[in-house]
Amino acid sequence: MEMGDMENFLLAFNVVFPIFLIMMLGVILKRKNMVDDKSLNVMNSLIFRLFMPTLLFFNIYNTGDLSTLSFDNLKLLAYAFISILIVLFLAWLIYMPNVKDKKKLSVLIQGVYRGNFVLFGLAIADSLYGKENLGTVSLLTAIVIPTFNVIAVILLEYYSGNEVNKIKLIKQVFKNPLIIATLTAIVFLVLKINIPKPVYKAIGDISKIATPLAFLVLGAGLKFGNILKNLKYLISVNILRLIGNPLITVGLGKLLGFQGIELVALLSMSACPTAVVSYTMAKEMNADGDLAGEIVATTSMLSIFTIFCWVLTLKNLSWI
16 A cells, blocks of 8 residues: 555544544443433433534634635535435435335435434544634535425425425424524624633533534444344445435536535535434434434444545545
8 A cells, every 4th residue: 555545544544433433432331321212312402402503603603704605615505405406306216116105215315315414524524624624514504404404394294194384394494403503603703793712612612522422422322223124225225325425416516626625525414324313303203213213323334434435535536
């Protein structure tokens, strides 16, 4: 292995291995009964409602101004939105003729397009480019998170047989803590609001808790269930989610001229495993919750390997 290849290998390893270690620690804690389902639910709620929104707010606020909203970055946001719709449509084309059970159909499509972007995406970008360059990736949440949520609600509602309630849909979107945090940070930047140093330090300290705790809880909460029963679905979702999605999103992005941190942002969005919240929503909205949980579990574990391969490949191609 040449020197450059070795450096790229070590970089890819350093991106992924810490994630794997923290998730394995979560698995061990669950096995040792140091955490249970009740405590994991509480921590999940804290991560979703406090730690992750704080991390997003902090990263966007730290851009210092709205230079990240240049034409190039607005183009990136627009492309991210379009690429999600492309992947969604392709997943629908693949599954619609072949899956008769509508409750499975909605979960499979959601499993392909909806990634754990906030959790994995920021961690990947941080490892590759450092915290000072997370503004672009964080701003993507302004498009990605609302798009993921709106589509998920429409998809799960539509295939549950219920009529989509537009008012309820809008409320769910704007009540999402991640969306609130993103919009609040943008308002702070627009109005040039300076946060006092002690408050700023407290926000920074809280934001540092988000990523390691989230990976710990994700590892502890992995449930593989009756995988053999849904094996053919799980194989297809994992291939489409972890290989097909980034291949389309990053490949088209490169053709359109995106590079460096922009391609890392697109990789972070498309190569991460299926969002943990997709399991919760599937349960709440009367879809196939067991299959949704198995999709989250399998993509979370396999993504450790596939993300490593994507980072290594793109570094060797000098795309990132």
